[in-house]
Amino acid sequence: MRVTALILTCGLSFASAAQEMNFGVHVNPVITAPFLDGASQYDNRINVSKLRVGANIGVDANLVFRKWRLQTGANIMHKSVSFYQRTHNISSEAYTKDIVESISVEVPLLFAYKLATRNKKTYYHVYGVGGAAYEWNTINGISSKTGASGYNNASVELVNHNIIPVGQQSSWVNLVAGFNINAIIEGVGLVDYGITYHLPLSNAAGYSVATDVNAGINTINYRGTFYPRMSHINFKLCYYFLSLRDGGVKKYSKV
DSSP, rough: OOOHHHHHHHHHHHHHOOOOEEEEEEEEEEOOOOOTTTTTTEEETTTOOOOEEEEEEEEEEEEEEEEEEEEEEEEEEEEEEEEEEEEEEOOOOEEEEEEEEEEEEEEEEEEEEEEEESSSSSEEEEEEEEEEEEEEEEEEEEEEEEEEETTTTOOEEEEEEEEEEEEEEEEEEEEEEEEEEEEEEETEEEEEEEEEEEEESSOEEEEEEEEEEEOOOSSSEEEEEOOBOEEEEEEEEEEEEEEETTTEOOOGGOO
């Protein structure tokens, strides 16, 4: 209760000192860029996806202080990671691919500094952005694709395959860096777009993968326990439907 009261008090203090407040919504893509550290133990013949496309929807709030902005809100994201392997023989192969999908809720607290202002056909500001975000990540589903093919008595046979979650939910802090462009478009209003990279400081829940393949003269066993860091690149596209300034509503659509 004391922490909550302190956060509310600080928030009200920032709001009272702000020159302007903006409230918006965003719908935009994210690219999940998972990577592994020493916590994962796995056969390096099992490949992990480098980049996967997802989605981000949510709400945004900005407090503007001269050249600075304090940005917060809430993001609901669809993210995923995949694990896959192929076993080849002269005339056949066996493969497995597991796609783990998750839903994340992320609450950022970002500081943006105005780097430049331009006034051409569109009036806009360029901001450098940095800060942190807290993310809750929950496994939403696991889908697996497997197959084998062969002929002339040289077939590769998929004997066994499974993937088991090691923990159902996890949370972590992301470090965030990037840039935003805050633009005023006549007839539309105030929009925000840009790119930020979100780097987790800890690993997500784990996945244990096991595959056995009969390659004719021997059986190949693939084993791995993966604890990926679910970093992501956010391509922000936000529309601010309400802006408050000087005690009233600022109409950016009527520039």
